[in-house]
Amino acid sequence: MSCIEVKNLTKNYGDFKALDGINFSVKPGQVFGFLGPNGAGKSTTIKLLTTLIKPTNGSLQILGINAIQNPLEVRHKIGVVLQQPSYEPTLTVEKSLEKYGMMWNISSEERKRRMEKLLVDFELVEIRKKRNEDLSIGQRRRVQVAREFMHDMDLLFLDEPTVGLDPSARRKLLDFIKNKVSSGLTIFYTTHILSEVEYLCDEVAIIDKGKIITIDTPESLKKKFGKEKTIKIHLSEKISSIKELLNDIKECEINFENGTNIIIQSEKSELVLLKILKILNDENIEIEDLSAVPTNLEEIFLKMVRENASNN
Ligand SMILES: Nc1ncnc2c1ncn2[C@@H]1O[C@H](COP(=O)(O)OP(=O)(O)O)[C@@H](O)[C@H]1O
Ligand SMILES: [Mg+2]
The missing domain is CATH 3.30.70.250 (Malonyl-CoA ACP transacylase, ACP-binding)
Structure with a gap:
């Protein structure tokens, strides 16, 4: 069974075709990279796959569920980190994680355990008492990604998660993700950075102007483009x-x-x-x-x- 099965997916915003009949499938345990320049349709695709918006046309199976008919069922099983920042300005880092865990009905003991681990993994220990509004962009992004791991999921969508991170934080996040994948998580990952795809992804789709140009492995992509x-x-x-x-x-x-x-x-x-x-x-x-x-x-x-x- 595929984790994600997309057929002829189309999204119009008014007269504008943001996605023009795309097709792909993602296997369990894969990191599937979704690569393309600004405005290509990456975020639109993530919003469709996570049921935040409805397609104009096409079909969509997520974890074997018809996502267009049963969006709520899908949402219970997936994690999403969108591109735009989402945080409550006055909450501290630890309260953000805590609250997110509560939203997902994680028991209080388990919340504590996960939070302490995530604070370490995402290097947030020193700023755990700081309020979100007082954090740098990169720190906020790390909190935003970290809190998603407060709950269990089978499939995680990450929309350009490394934007705003310094090289060391970027590498740490990629390694954290790799680790999660080795214990069975499937990831849909958008970026415009070839080296990230190379480091992380098993397969990659390239999208431009709402159309998929090619689906390939990073190795063979690199052969085609990486010399430049x-x-x-x-x-x-x-x-x-x-x-x-x-x-x-x-x-x-x-x-x-x-x-x-x-x-x-x-x-x-x-x-x-x-x-x-x-x-x-x-x-x-x-x-x-x-x-x-x-x-x-x-x-x-x-x-x-x-x-x-x-x-x-
Ligand atoms: N809500 C919207 N209304 C109208 N146009 C939109 C909307 N969201 C995105 N678009 C347009 O659709 C295209 C794809 O956007 P997006 O999916 O955000 O691209 P990417 O994430 O690859 O940068 C862009 O031209 C963008 O301006
Ligand atoms: Mg985007």
């Missing part, structure tokens, strides 16, 4: 001729920002970087800062969309 890197070079001073100087470099896309920043995207980043450094060196142009990072999927999407538009 973004190189950023910050020059010590403004060089007005920089555009002409780098004009002949092929196999990359170069963008310039206010005369001192050069942003290069390429699948052959090492080669391109060597060529650029040689030119800068020959011209005695001083570099203040340089970085090279894998291009995130959102940028690749934007590029694909731009290329697509210019080919038409």
